Amino acid sequence: MDTTLRDAKTGLMLEHDALEDPAAADAPYGSQNPHMHLYEVALQAFEMTQNPVWLERAGKMRAKGLEYFFDAETGSMTEFIAADLSVEPGADGERRDIGHQCEWAWLLTREAELGGDPKSREIADRLTAFAQSHGYATENVMSGAVYDAVANDLGWTEERFRLWPQTEAIKADVVRAADPVIAKRAQRHALRMFQRYFAGYAGYVYQLDASGNVIWDEGLSRLLYHIVVAMTEGARMGLWQGPGVK
Secondary structure: OOOOOEOOOOOOEOOOOOOOOOOOOOOOOEEOHHHHHHHHHHHHHHHHHOOHHHHHHHHHHHHHHHHHHEEOOOOEEOOEEOOOOOEOOOHHHHEEEHHHHHHHHHHHHHHHHOOOOOOHHHHHHHHHHHHHHHOEOOOOOOOOOEOOEEEOOOOOEEOOEEHHHHHHHHHHHHOOOOOHHHHHHHHHHHHHHHHHHHOOOOOOOOEEOOOOOEEEOOOOOOHHHHHHHHHHHHHHOOOOOOOOOO
8 A cells, every 4th residue: 555555745635546646637636534444444453453553654645644634714625626736626626525524533443442542632623613613414303413514615415314424413413422512413313324224124224304304215335434433432431321312
């Protein structure tokens, strides 16, 4: 990965191993997603092994992701950048997946808890604030659910609701669940998720509209990762048991 899938000039992760010139005009856009998941992998490896090399690698991946994708003006993570490292023009550059704001916030808080850079919490707080302010439905049957995406300037909102952003909202709240208000919010997220995406279906569905109707009815297997991690993180905090949790 370091020798083939990393851009030697910028340190960014490449989209694939056949990319000869990441700066070429026809090169695919750069994405925050591989940086986020490699950050996650390194943190998990450190938690399981306590080998400091993994915390060091996590810190480097976090720093690289924030260097190129954190929008300090809005306190949000950019999804895509152009080959010349500028912000992608149009909707791709404006796009802010609310699930990714929550997922980065969860990881940044985890790093701080595991003994990494304590300043990570400051960025996590900004990402959480952006998501809370702009990324949650406030009316109809999907009130409290996480939108698919909004524009960085709030010029548009995707009023659709994929399953995986709901799990990331749970995780972002779980790491702050020492606050009973946030703990209760995480429980409401989980209850809403099972009521809307699981109840009445053989497995689960992928995406709903603002009225709770199914747009995409396939239960994609890759979502199991999101669901299991969210439930496991909540279980660590004892959120799925006790009075009022059914």
